[in-house]
Structures are given as C-alpha cells and as structure tokens.
Amino acid sequence: MTSDHSHTTVYEGLQIRTERAPLLKRILAYAIDLGIIYAVIYVAVLIEVLIFAALIALSVIGESLLQLLEGEGDTVSAVMIILVIFGLLLSLLMIATLYHGYFIYYEYKRGITPGKRLFGLQVVTTSGERLTLGQCVLRDLFRYIDALLVLPGLISILANDRGQRLGDLVAGTLVVHSPSREHEKDCLYLSQQDLRYLSAALPPKPVSQEVCEEFLAFAAKRFITGKIAPDLERDQLWLRVAKKHLPPCDHLEQEVVLRYFAETCFQDSNS
C-alpha cells in the first residue's frame, strides 16, 4: 500500500507501523478463529450431551420406578421431551455465546483475536485507537449481514480503499497489518524485541552454512533439549566461534552472545 494508508498503533509500549490488511490474511485469520471456536464448541457440546444423556437416563429410571410403585406412567415422554428441547436450546445458546463472545472479548481486549495474531492483524478504530465495547458488538453483529449470500462484506472490502467490511464501516473500525508482529513468534532463542536490539547494535557477519548447522546442533542440545548441561569449557569453545562472526561484544553475558548467535543462524537456516 501507499504510505497514505499506513498507520501507527501502540503495541506493548512500542510504536508500530501498520498498513492495510491483505484480504487473504484476513480470510485465513477468520478460518483459524472459526477452527478454534469449533474446537471449543465441540468440547462444550460433548460435555452437554453427556450431562443430558445422564439426566434422561435418570428420568427414565425414576419414571419406571414410579410406574412400578403406582402403576401409571403417562409423564415419561413429557419429561424426556422437555429435557431434549431444553438441551437443544441450551446448545444453540452456547454456540451463539461462544461465537460472539470470542470475537467481542478479543476485539475489545486489544483488537487481536488468536487468528489475527498469527498474521499480525489488529482491529483498530479509524483514528487508530482501541475499540469501545459498543463498537465491538456492532462490528460483531454485522457479521451476519457481511456473510449473506452474495457476500456484501467481501465486496465492501474490495471496494473500500481502507479494506473495511460493512461492519467496519458502521462501527468506524478497520483492520491493520503489521509485518513485524506477524513474525513475532519466529524467534526461538531470543524474544523478537531483544533480537531487534541486538542485531541493530551488533550486526553479524555472514555465517557459512557449515558453521551455522554445527552451531545450531550445539545450541539445540544446550538450550532446547538440555542434553548438554551448561558447561564452561564447551561454552567457551563455541563462544570463540560466535565472536568471530560478531562485532566486539565482551560487555554482554556469554549466554546472551550464544543465544544471539544461535538466533542469527536459526533465522538464516529458516529463511
């Protein structure tokens, strides 16, 4: 996108530059959110069905006992029908609550649902702020209209130069994308923030494929699987290798240098 459409949002105390959210990422994020909601609904409905099956079984046993004692059993079916209808209504209510609750909760909290987090997306108001509860509810209820047969939401996103669907237009919100947040979870040995600091202060020299692989094998055993206990001699050996590829960094702790070098190799090998 052109810079006209870029925004800045505050994220964990950092000013982050964002741009209009790509449509594909929004669709994928929504599919992932749906997947999570389905999974939760699946577990919830499973538990509910088990409870109601137990209740129905109990009522059947109770009724047959009554029948034995009094010799009349007209109410059997009535109790069961009430239980079944109540169970169905309850599960519908649960599904609706989970679906809407999920989106409203996450969008109100920070504008980031788990699916959006994976793709570095965030819902903000048109002035770049956090959503009010009213905006979240409005935006959420408009999902029904946006998902009607000819997909008015999709048309709206494509036609609007800020990529707003109808719910966004009505609530005065938009979805923004931040590349740096999308790659937030790509780091293994350091947090992304630390890596950014370190690589700005100590830019690494290119590392050969061989050294990279060998060092990563050490780092995996040292930091991930714990097969190599922290051991001074071995650390020193690899520290010398690491320092060959880094600017002078004696002021840093040894473990930090090792982790930083491991992260550089890791990013290289995964890109």
Next chain:
Amino acid sequence: MTPEIDAELASAATVQIERARVIRPGGFWRRLLAYLIDTCIVSIVSIPFSLVVILLGGLAEESEELSPVALLLQLVLLLLGAIINFLYYGWFYKYKGATPGKMVLNLRVVNESTGTNIGFGTTFLREVIGKFLSSIILLLGYIMAGLRSDKRGLHDLIAGTRVIMTK
C-alpha cells in the same frame, strides 16, 4: 528501530532474556487441544473442496447404486483430504515452525538434533507414517508422549522431532 542503538541498550535487553527463556517440552493435554483446533481448521478449509466433489458425484451418479464413478469420487475425496492435511501441516511447520493450533497454545515443532524448523520430508515422516503407527498400536504412540519426561510420542521419535513451549 534505528541502527544507531548503542551497546548499552543492547545489554539492557539481556535482563529480559535471562528471565524469559527456559525451553520446556510441550505437555500432552496442551498438544491434544492444539490437535483438535488444527483438525477443525483443516475441516473448514476442506469443506468447499468436499462440496465440489460431492456435487460432481451427485451429477454423475444418476440412478445406479454405487457406480464406479461415485466410488472413484469417494477415493478422490479421501485423497484430497489427506493432501490438504499434509500441505497444511507441512507449510506451517516449514515456514512458521508450528501449525495455527500449536501457535495459539505456544507450541513449536523443532528438529531434535538441529533445532531448526522441519521440512516437508520430516513432516511426511511425522504426520503420515509416524501418526499412522502411533494410532494403530491402540494410540499408545500418543499416550507415551504424556508419560515420557521429554514428552516425545512415537511419531516424534520416528521423525526425530520434539515439541517445545515457546513461552
């Protein structure tokens, strides 16, 4: 971030590093939940494909019961599902280190010996061959993941992978 950050700032970052990073293996229930989420996501992705195949099947079937065309379409459907499943796992493991379900629960799959993301080959070993073997021995391959201290299931051992926590 500007490149003129001085070394002092860089060393300030070290305080965080020490507190934050002890890498533990991912536990059994957390991984089960991640698997459930992934299954739901894959089913959402494959529903449109399945619909197309089913519609085609309906058109081709006409009156006969179990025509060869319908059988073939069933086979195609199964195969398509398996391929979508494999591509989903493979792509996310290779480029993101974890599938969405795992990412949501702060899990990540790494190669046991190199610590790097796994590729499509290893994914095939882990998800297709490994999980098949884990399943046919009465799910013992999965259950052993909960019992071992390094939390590796049979499919992890076969593919040489490990599931770790990222937080």
